[in-house]
Amino acid sequence: MTTTSHFHHLLKKCTNLKQLNQIHAHLTTTGLLHLDVRLLGRLLSSAATSDNLHYTSLLFSQLHHPNIFFYNTMIKAHSKTATSLNSISIYAQLLRAGILPDIYTFPLLLKACTQVPEAFPQGCSVHGQAIKFALDSYIYVNNALIHFYSINGHIKDARKLFDTSKDLDVVSWNSMLSAYARIGDMATAKKLFDEMPERNSISWSALISGYVQCGLSKEALGIFLRMQVELVKFSDITLVSVLSACAHLGAHEQGKWVHGYLKSNEIEVSVFLGTSLIDMYAKCGEVDLALDVFNGMKERNLLVWSTMIKGLAMHGRGNEALDLFFHMEKAGIVPDDIAFIGVLCACTHAGLIDQGRQIFDSMSSVYGIVPKVEHYGCMVDLLARNGMLNEARIIIETMPMQPDALIWGALMAGCRFYQNVELGEFVVKNLIQLEPENGGVYVLLSNIYAASGRLEDARKARELMETTGATKIAGCSSIEIRGKLHEFIVGDKSHPQIREILVKWEEIERFLSLEGYVCNKTEVLLDIDEEDKEHALAKHSEKLAIAFGLLSSSDGVAIRIVKNLRVCSDCHHVTKLISRIYNREIVVRDRTRFHHFKDGKCSCNDYW
DNA sequence: ATAGGGTTAG
Numbered sequence: 110m111t112t113t114s115h116f117h118h119l120l121k122k123c124t125n126l127k128q129l130n131q132i133h134a135h136l137t138t139t140g141l142l143h144l145d146v147r148l149l150g151r152l153l154s155s156a157a158t159s160d161n162l163h164y165t166s167l168l169f170s171q172l173h174h175p176n177i178f179f180y181n182t183m184i185k186a187h188s189k190t191a192t193s194l195n196s197i198s199i200y201a202q203l204l205r206a207g208i209l210p211d212i213y214t215f216p217l218l219l220k221a222c223t224q225v226p227e228a229f230p231q232g233c234s235v236h237g238q239a240i241k242f243a244l245d246s247y248i249y250v251n252n253a254l255i256h257f258y259s260i261n262g263h264i265k266d267a268r269k270l271f272d273t274s275k276d277l278d279v280v281s282w283n284s285m286l287s288a289y290a291r292i293g294d295m296a297t298a299k300k301l302f303d304e305m306p307e308r309n310s311i312s313w314s315a316l317i318s319g320y321v322q323c324g325l326s327k328e329a330l331g332i333f334l335r336m337q338v339e340l341v342k343f344s345d346i347t348l349v350s351v352l353s354a355c356a357h358l359g360a361h362e363q364g365k366w367v368h369g370y371l372k373s374n375e376i377e378v379s380v381f382l383g384t385s386l387i388d389m390y391a392k393c394g395e396v397d398l399a400l401d402v403f404n405g406m407k408e409r410n411l412l413v414w415s416t417m418i419k420g421l422a423m424h425g426r427g428n429e430a431l432d433l434f435f436h437m438e439k440a441g442i443v444p445d446d447i448a449f450i451g452v453l454c455a456c457t458h459a460g461l462i463d464q465g466r467q468i469f470d471s472m473s474s475v476y477g478i479v480p481k482v483e484h485y486g487c488m489v490d491l492l493a494r495n496g497m498l499n500e501a502r503i504i505i506e507t508m509p510m511q512p513d514a515l516i517w518g519a520l521m522a523g524c525r526f527y528q529n530v531e532l533g534e535f536v537v538k539n540l541i542q543l544e545p546e547n548g549g550v551y552v553l554l555s556n557i558y559a560a561s562g563r564l565e566d567a568r569k570a571r572e573l574m575e576t577t578g579a580t581k582i583a584g585c586s587s588i589e590i591r592g593k594l595h596e597f598i599v600g601d602k603s604h605p606q607i608r609e610i611l612v613k614w615e616e617i618e619r620f621l622s623l624e625g626y627v628c629n630k631t632e633v634l635l636d637i638d639e640e641d642k643e644h645a646l647a648k649h650s651e652k653l654a655i656a657f658g659l660l661s662s663s664d665g666v667a668i669r670i671v672k673n674l675r676v677c678s679d680c681h682h683v684t685k686l687i688s689r690i691y692n693r694e695i696v697v698r699d700r701t702r703f704h705h706f707k708d709g710k711c712s713c714n715d716y717w
Numbered sequence: 718a719t720a721g722g723g724t725t726a727g
Binding site: 147150151153154177178179181182185211212213214215216217219220247248249250251252253255256278279280281282283284285286287290309310311312313314315316317318319344345346347349350352353379380381382383384385387388411412413415416418419420446447448450451454483 | 718719720721722723724725726727
């Protein structure tokens with residue numbers, strides 16, 4: 110008797126196939142397996158959790174009269190795999206054997222159906238079966254149904270089940286909450302969160318990840334803070350979302366805090382956490398710390414590698430990114446379409462035209478990946494950035510899909526850099542067709558005309574913008590000081606220290622003019638992503654942020670700024686000068702990449 | 718001896 114319970118214990122802990130086989134052999138030779146059927150059940154259950162479907166099926170086939178528990182275990186074993194719909198046929202088998210399904214059967218079947226995106230009809234028929242056996246209102250089944258409908262985007266069906274259910278627990282609320290979060294309805298998600306009779310850490314995580322996915326990273330960090338104040342325990346899953354929020358915001362100190370927390374609690378850096386940490390450090394301007402995390406990781410999947418590659422590319426360290434890519438290939442990891450965006454981006458910033466071409470070709474010839482519009486975009490960027498404007502234009506005209514605004518924008522950046530007004534005008538005309546509501550495009554057109562002396566056309570373009578009601582995204586720069594984010598929007602004077610900031614800016618301007626700086630208002634072309642030149646150039650949001658950064662941080666500390674648009678050339682020039690005058694490193698993340706300003710120079714070599 | 722909710726890269 111004690112020996113059987115000993116084996117029960119052993120099996121419960123065992124997930125390793127080899128050990129399972131050993132125990133199995135032992136039980137068979139000693140005849141224990143036949144004495145105690147429950148041991149066989151335990152064995153089957155452990156086999157199912159060890160994810161070895163073949164072995165599990167073998168065990169199952171040895172059972173003469175499997176009961177509902179054995180069938181459920183088999184359904185569970187299948188539900189986790191790519192062929193999860195096999196569990197439906199096990200269900201059919203069960204019915205044929207004259208066995209009644211129970212409340213555990215349906216959640217398992219529904220899980221199998223959510224595994225396969227196109228299995229919505231099968232899931233519906235499982236629902237029908239649950240109704241037929243009058244098990245649909247059991248809380249486990251009901252919760253699984255809510256989850257199933259919400260995953261498939263049928264949120265109304267999920268809500269109906271939720272509203273009519275007599276029996277709701279935290280799990281039901283969490284399912285509904287994450288359903289709204291998933292479709293981006295954060296107002297309803299927050300409402301549910303507030304109304305919940307009981308919350309657990311999963312409720313908090315669901316809310317946080319919802320905010321992050323909607324781009325409301327500040328709210329996400331706010332909720333995380335509240336979570337800590339209310340002493341709710343958080344898991345590494347929560348932290349993955351939190352790190353993602355830090356990455357979006359460039360919340361360097363808060364991100365570092367999370368890393369410190371992981372270290373001091375000796376939490377192992379999983380692939381998920383590692384990816385988030387690498388991305389966070391890269392997007393906060395600390396590529397070298399990202400590299401440290403990368404090098405310290407035991408296990409690396411494609412996402413880990415491509416996040417690191419993209420991180421290096423963002424910082425203009427194209428050669429290292431490329432090395433890493435070849436390393437990855439050697440490690441036997443097969444790149445996907447997203448990984449290629451990272452490497453192509455790296456080629457662009459390192460000016461590696463031939464390498465870029467080769468890699469682009471290898472995409473389809475070696476890996477069988479059909480290039481998407483983003484990949485053509487990288488090629489246009491690569492060529493345009495290196496002066497081959499015509500070739501870039503030919504790519505746009507011959508690629509197999511419709512060009513989007515981003516791809517024209519890449520060509521535009523080249524036109525601006527190489528002062529090609531004629532091609533620029535052509536590009537802008539295409540952009541207006543594509544995005545008539547984007548005010549930036551009209552500003553751009555107007556500037557092009559102004560630059561070529563066609564002042565009347567320039568005025569008309571401005572008027573057109575006003576009559577069509579197109580609006581331009583306001584420039585916004587943020588800076589984190591002692592863990593708090595400060596935002597500066599162009600023309601906005603609501604910051605409590607705005608007076609001091611403006612005084613500081615005056616000081617900066619005095620130093621600038623001593624350096625012989627004159628405000629560059631004659632820039633020929635204005636990039637679509639740049640802030641509107643009509644607003645006083647001196648008030649561009651990053652200038653305020655830099656002034657504030659100089660005011661609020663001590664010497665030797667790098668100033669880190671995140672900007673929502675591209676840096677304009679005047680701000681770029683000014684920032685270079687400031688970095689020398691004040692002997693300060695300034696790191697600016699703009700829409701597309703990083704600029705590390707140091708000693709009057711920028712890491713982008715003045716091309717962005 | 719069995720079930721359900723939160724997870725990262727463009």
